[in-house]
Amino acid sequence: MEKYGRLTLPTDLDVIDQTIELKNKLGADAIRDCDGTDMPQELMNLDAKIYATYYTTRKDNEWAEANPDEIQQEYLITDRYTARDTSLTIELMKGFHTQQLKVNDIDDPKRWWEVIDRTTGEVVAVDQWEFNKEVGAVTISTIPYHEYTVSFLAFLIWDPVHMYNFITNDWKDAPHQLTFDVRQPKTKEFVKDKLRKFCEENKHVDVIRFTTFFHQFTLTFDDQKREKFVEWFGYSASVSPYILEQFEKWAGYKWRAEYIVDQGYHNSLFRVPSKQFKDFIEFQQIEVCKLAKELVDIVHGYGKEAMMFLGDHWIGTEPYGKYFETIGLDAVVGSVGNGVTMRMISDIKGVRYTEGRFLPYFFPDVFCEGGDPIKEAKDNWLQARRAILRSPLDRIGYGGYLKLAVEWPGFVDTITQVVDEFRQIHDLTKETKAYTSPFKVAILNCWGSIRRWMNNQVHHAIWYREIYSYVGIIECLSGMPIDVEFINFDDIKKGINPDIKVIINAGTAYTSWSGAENWIDEEVLTTIRKWIDNGGGFIGVGEPTAYQYQGKFFQLSDVLGVDKEVGFTLSHDKYNTVDPNHFIVEDIEGEIDFGEGMASIYGHGENYQIIRQHKEFAQLVTNTYGAGRSVYLAGLPYSPQNCRLLLRAIYWAAAKEDEMKKYYVDNVNAEVAAFEAVGKIVVINNSLDALDTHLYVEGNLREKLRLAPMEMRWLDI
């Protein structure tokens, strides 16, 4: 078995010997620096590639301070303030941190800002308000007891990631790094020259690891230095009058601050995206990818590789955007928080290789009293491994302070096992693809493929009570023997891809994930209904197809066999009874975890079967619709048991139950992947306990297996 390669380790000036020792023990073939660490001179001649973390937008306060007009800007919106009389003064920076952001008083407020009467939704005419530069406030002529907001531009005088790392690591004397806007004319040339110079001066560096390119996702702090707003996909800090004027020419209409601040929601991915916001994304992706290519070309000109970090200043370069491949990157590296974020990286097309940074990050918030980095490493590997079997990363790595990792007893042994298993997967599967079901499953929402593996999420792999019952669906899918497409409502209208046999619609009512007004679009409805009637499968989770209209809340209640009581049908008697036996729960023992679940769901029509119900409300329901089938789930947080439930739901909805046991294990804590091209089967234990399971091949019982905790067992087909 290969004992070398596919692994990147972090280093720092104070861990030279340990780096060499660990490199040899783990077989690392690349070494990297991190934000806040440096590459020691002594390590530059090891038999390992050297990655240099490269920051295009910061770490040069001298430039930033000399060019204040080209500091990166962000659109902010004040809180809502109520006028008690006919005049109201709003202090712009209230609630923001003045060390992070500073009002842009260079560009004309009347041109770029907006004052809105939020009681009526109307824009306040520019002659009805004045900006007082001295006090940083706007005074508005108001209607008493209306609410007002001011949307305005501010300079990002402390880079959000630097600020985050500074606060998290309790740095004391590091100067606050300003963010400059590489898209602006002077800075663009400066940054390109600087990159050339860096390449020239750092001949030992093999890989320029861009962290990242130009625009940080939205990460705003409050006046107490706490996170105030975070949107991993946010475009609010990618703006400047310079860019917006270009946008106006490209788009052919006048810019409005509202297109970005969006009533204060800042175009959260949960919002149904407006036409203007979609236009802006398109424009930014075109322009950002074009400029990123220029930097990558410079790197290539020096014979080095260009790698992009998936995150931070990644706005405009999101890998499932239309123009990403044109950048010409060699690699993408990203943080693997779970199966979903692993797939977010490993599914990327248009690069030569992908690399996953595994958890835990070697930071003092985990390597500390009360922390359990070994448990975190194991859990992280268990969730990632099942997904890697479906779509492997090419490399893995770690980040942070190496010193913390080597000094933690037992931690190195844990990651040694991870690294060995990772290389074993590559060795044995020989870059062949695991068997997947003979049909595809599509996740349907307003975003589709541009947000592949990103639906229902707020911030990279962060748990929110409001989302985990939905994120579980893609977390389950990330490691399942299913090819997944991410489609939007335009894709439906263009005609459903015939490879797709099951469509999943999951999310909270009126969000982009559920679909909102798309569900009263006649073309969407008739296309999907016809497709299901002719044998398609539909899985709805939470509030699928929800939009209150014409006597229904779930517009496809006819397909789903359920609707939600929103108060208008309390007068209608409901006679819901439970039949708990069904193909899709055959492996399930005990309670099903529906997460936050969903209240007030009732059976509807004549063809439904309620399989699980809590008090009076249905939780798991199947329905038939012509030749098609549907499954409703009140919620589906990630768990091994729920992976099985979803797998069975998918095969049932696709009416392909007979094919489910082509490769199959019956213990819900186990999963199987088959690599037919190399004649290998692998059975994995996704739990920290030993287990027994039956293995089925081609529908027949093949053998009974006992697996050790976390075991990955390889067998010949």
Place this chain on the structure above:
Amino acid sequence: MEKYGRLTLPTDLDVIDQTIELKNKLGADAIRDCDGTDMPQELMNLDAKIYATYYTTRKDNEWAEANPDEIQQEYLITDRYTARDTSLTIELMKGFHTQQLKVNDIDDPKRWWEVIDRTTGEVVAVDQWEFNKEVGAVTISTIPYHEYTVSFLAFLIWDPVHMYNFITNDWKDAPHQLTFDVRQPKTKEFVKDKLRKFCEENKHVDVIRFTTFFHQFTLTFDDQKREKFVEWFGYSASVSPYILEQFEKWAGYKWRAEYIVDQGYHNSLFRVPSKQFKDFIEFQQIEVCKLAKELVDIVHGYGKEAMMFLGDHWIGTEPYGKYFETIGLDAVVGSVGNGVTMRMISDIKGVRYTEGRFLPYFFPDVFCEGGDPIKEAKDNWLQARRAILRSPLDRIGYGGYLKLAVEWPGFVDTITQVVDEFRQIHDLTKETKAYTSPFKVAILNCWGSIRRWMNNQVHHAIWYREIYSYVGIIECLSGMPIDVEFINFDDIKKGINPDIKVIINAGTAYTSWSGAENWIDEEVLTTIRKWIDNGGGFIGVGEPTAYQYQGKFFQLSDVLGVDKEVGFTLSHDKYNTVDPNHFIVEDIEGEIDFGEGMASIYGHGENYQIIRQHKEFAQLVTNTYGAGRSVYLAGLPYSPQNCRLLLRAIYWAAAKEDEMKKYYVDNVNAEVAAFEAVGKIVVINNSLDALDTHLYVEGNLREKLRLAPMEMRWLDI
């Protein structure tokens, strides 16, 4: 203490001796028959008034069958059916019971029916569908995969209440009673003549107890004889082309079936009422009250009293309608299910007296193995008594089969105590009013005073999981020392009555109770904001002021200090901490019952205090807004503890904490009422256990009391 009077007992042919015995024991001064029972000849000369239950719309199948065109009609709507091709046939009576309803094929379907494409919301032109009378179906030219409904008229060939009583009592041979429409020309004269004849022939009858007048609330059975739809306030069975043509003249616009069937919701009270539905209610109340007066005049002409039963065929005569008093009734009698339904009766103006029929009804569904009529009687009395102290009924009574009651061991003793206490209240208070707070509280919703004590309810005192957390508010208020107004949004616009110090808005988002689009009405918002800013109090329960608009869900989140996360502000960090100490929870020990509660509520703004929180979500929050105050509650089911919580919340919101202990007991299971005009205080134990409580008068501790279970203790002030 008076031992006679204020009590009505039911009787029947088989319980003559027991009736006399019980009448003497309980001091009854009135005897009544019921649906399914008869008045024995032998009892007609007792010293008691004789009530005759009188049915204007049924118990004369001969007339109904001879006049099929004047049978009462009901608007029905079919289920939604999906067209799979360009033609669809919908069987009209599918899902309805053909013994209850029969398609009206006399009046022109093209004039009165409506076929609607529910995918687009458009009406299908009348030349695009045909009614086939033979098979009772409509065939429609359709667009494939659109959904369609047919709204049509049907004759009510089995009176819904008769059908209900028939099924509940398992009657076997009673012929199904048809309902005739007293508003129609032939039947109107027939019914009036019949009433004259009845009065002439029944000289022993003192009181004609109308049960009720003309139109039954909507009560529709399904094809398995189960209740399919019930709306205690429903107008769907008050229609006929004869009436609708009059309506068209009165209203000045063309009738549409949709005005009644309302997308299938049948104008559930939870719907924000349309202009047309409000017009129809107005028209019906005018016409029904006019005709009811004619019948009452006949009764008076024979020297008898006219009493109306609150319910059943009461549509158009609802006592808080504008024209009710013009009927000239002597009395209203209704069923007392709890404090709210008691107040619904006792608060009625424009009659000489009110009477409450207490529970349990002497029916075999309670007086049976497993039933506990004694417990029901006690619970009923405890919930009613506290409300009676605030607004007394003049009389009480019972209904059903007397035989069942007298044969149940201990039951007569229980109701003897109820009757004694009821008379004691009248004896001691001498018709004076209990002390109430020096300010009024208003319940704000789309219906206002026309649905006094009726908000958030589906059917008379019936528990629904979706409503009990809201109905608790008025159940608490029904027995509290607070004068309650019920106001709508027009009342707000006219200017808030200066007596009102606290406004309560409670309900599910987008329902008539919460208020829906009224919360984006600039006039409503500014009026309420200004009023609160100047010292008003606002209490929101559940989803108050909810309407997704301009960056908010709760439009008065500024006032309430909370908003609901609907998915769009997950990117906004929330730093909600709890401070559990507050005036409004000072008497509360242990957990607060918020009923179904409300997920995803967060603190908003700078002036809120979260007093209770579950996981991350706020449940009980106070806020200040200028000189005003607000309280948010996630839900408030009825309980003695929640009565106290609400009382304290009201006094706090009104900024009148200092006045709360004018008359006060600190044990939450006790309440106090003060009758200053007669110098009496009464302390009641609302529980089935003994308790100790301190009694406060004028803010000072007066004494410590020990009360027996259910005790009502009278003291001098």
